[in-house]
Amino acid sequence: MKTQQRLRMLGAALALGMAHNAQAIDFKWSGFLNMVGAATNDSALYLHDEGNIDNDGSFEESTLGLNTIVTINDKLRIAAQIASAPSDRSIDFDWGYGTYNLDDNWAVKAGRIKFPGYLVSEYVRVGYAYPWIRPPEVVYSINMSAPTMGLDAYDGGALHYQGFNDSFDYSAEIYGGGRQTRVMDFNKMYGLVLRANNDNVTLVANANWSKLDNPAGLDPAMAAMMADTANQDMFTASAGLNADWNNVVLYAEYARTVLDFINAANQSDDVDITGWYTTLGYRFGDLMPHLTYQSLKDGNGGLQQTSWTAGLRYDLGSSTTVKMEWQRIEPEIASGANLPVMLQNQSGLFSNSGAFPGLNGTPSDKVDMVSLAVNFTF
Amino acid sequence: MNKTTGMFRWVAVLFLLLAGTAHGELAIIAHPDNPEPALTLKQVKRIYLARAKTFPQGGLVQRADQEPGSPVRQEFMNKVLKLRERQLNAYWSKMTFTGRGTRPEVVGKDGDIKQWVLHHPKGLGYIDAGQVDDQVKVLLIIP
Numbered sequence: 174m175k176t177q178q179r180l181r182m183l184g185a186a187l188a189l190g191m192a193h194n195a196q197a198i199d200f201k202w203s204g205f206l207n208m209v210g211a212a213t214n215d216s217a218l219y220l221h222d223e224g225n226i227d228n229d230g231s232f233e234e235s236t237l238g239l240n241t242i243v244t245i246n247d248k249l250r251i252a253a254q255i256a257s258a259p260s261d262r263s264i265d266f267d268w269g270y271g272t273y274n275l276d277d278n279w280a281v282k283a284g285r286i287k288f289p290g291y292l293v294s295e296y297v298r299v300g301y302a303y304p305w306i307r308p309p310e311v312v313y314s315i316n317m318s319a320p321t322m323g324l325d326a327y328d329g330g331a332l333h334y335q336g337f338n339d340s341f342d343y344s345a346e347i348y349g350g351g352r353q354t355r356v357m358d359f360n361k362m363y364g365l366v367l368r369a370n371n372d373n374v375t376l377v378a379n380a381n382w383s384k385l386d387n388p389a390g391l392d393p394a395m396a397a398m399m400a401d402t403a404n405q406d407m408f409t410a411s412a413g414l415n416a417d418w419n420n421v422v423l424y425a426e427y428a429r430t431v432l433d434f435i436n437a438a439n440q441s442d443d444v445d446i447t448g449w450y451t452t453l454g455y456r457f458g459d460l461m462p463h464l465t466y467q468s469l470k471d472g473n474g475g476l477q478q479t480s481w482t483a484g485l486r487y488d489l490g491s492s493t494t495v496k497m498e499w500q501r502i503e504p505e506i507a508s509g510a511n512l513p514v515m516l517q518n519q520s521g522l523f524s525n526s527g528a529f530p531g532l533n534g535t536p537s538d539k540v541d542m543v544s545l546a547v548n549f550t551f
Numbered sequence: 552m553n554k555t556t557g558m559f560r561w562v563a564v565l566f567l568l569l570a571g572t573a574h575g576e577l578a579i580i581a582h583p584d585n586p587e588p589a590l591t592l593k594q595v596k597r598i599y600l601a602r603a604k605t606f607p608q609g610g611l612v613q614r615a616d617q618e619p620g621s622p623v624r625q626e627f628m629n630k631v632l633k634l635r636e637r638q639l640n641a642y643w644s645k646m647t648f649t650g651r652g653t654r655p656e657v658v659g660k661d662g663d664i665k666q667w668v669l670h671h672p673k674g675l676g677y678i679d680a681g682q683v684d685d686q687v688k689v690l691l692i693i694p
Binding site for chain 2: 201203205238240242244246247250252253254268270272274277287295296298299301302335337339342372417456459488491492550
């Protein structure tokens, strides 16, 4: 409902802009399609609500997105994207915001803005734009046990500074706002993101502070599970490096989230989730084999998962790519005494059988997953 | 002795001429009324990659691209953008799907670009420097 209202407002704003200055307005439409199939050799559900992958296979990561960029004049630009995924069973207002350039260096943004802190978080749903079928889930998953804790975008504003010298383009952005997801309210959220890039290297660093709360209307089982995380402070810091040099492609990224957790017995016991990964690939013309190592750890409760992925990306023409991946996941079950309820019995990024009794959330020590994807842009 | 040196000189000249046609200079061209005195290589690159949206002296830039497969386009990618086709495609998917900017408009070949620039007061194009005439304004020659 809210999303519909926002889309209607956006449409009205666009129409108004058009009527005002019909000649100069420049509309550009684009889209993307990810067709993804994945299966594991275990009945425990992997990436609950994102892919729901188990030994029956899943196509739920498939996504269709539509995007428009409207240049109204030399100062003002509006862009928006909607996307649908079977795991959502709905069409999402993915993001949509206006950018107003104050001068060559300074700009302000307002609207729903995709989380800017990670290397690929702003285009996380656009499979064509990165080597993998799904960006490494120990950093990018919106599962509650990953460092994002579900924060994928925010409603708010940002002040952006950009500059360049002979060797680098660089930018700094401070942002603030909030976000309500299905299971969590991120209130009074603010952050800082720094970026630098040249032809071969991109560097990004981010810090984010949020106040967590439970959204109104949460279903009672979920609310019970989330109750002890409400009204807690969350802090995330991350850093990433991407290099693309002489056919060698490298990604390395680290994200850590700390929650000032006070459990039901009023004991303070920080949740401390760290996810990091490294990917190394090499381009042989249209073909790029790549290898990824991922690690997810809760420094306190023992929530843990490591994995290796071997993948292949094959580019067909200028807007289509075919990908295949094999991944071996080694999860461990969380076992800390003072863990928040939502992390108790959690096994890596598999679904939580404690919180969702109907689901099998206890995987074996080693789970293999194969994924196939075709990504298009148009 | 002299004769041989002379012949070598001619062969060298011929070779340079041939090399010259295969790897010509590029000219960055604009509308004759464009007040910009000149652009640097870095400025042209930032404008084409949509990192800068306006001319240094103001006004939203309209960018013209040569058609895919054009040798002049290849030269432009090598000398100015310093990107390969595959990297450029990935770059534009990132720019587009984050709402930051769009690809330049594909206009055609040298002649089409010249015509297009004459009809776009804030237009910017690139052509083989040998095709430059006195109708368009040259903002940069790239050797």
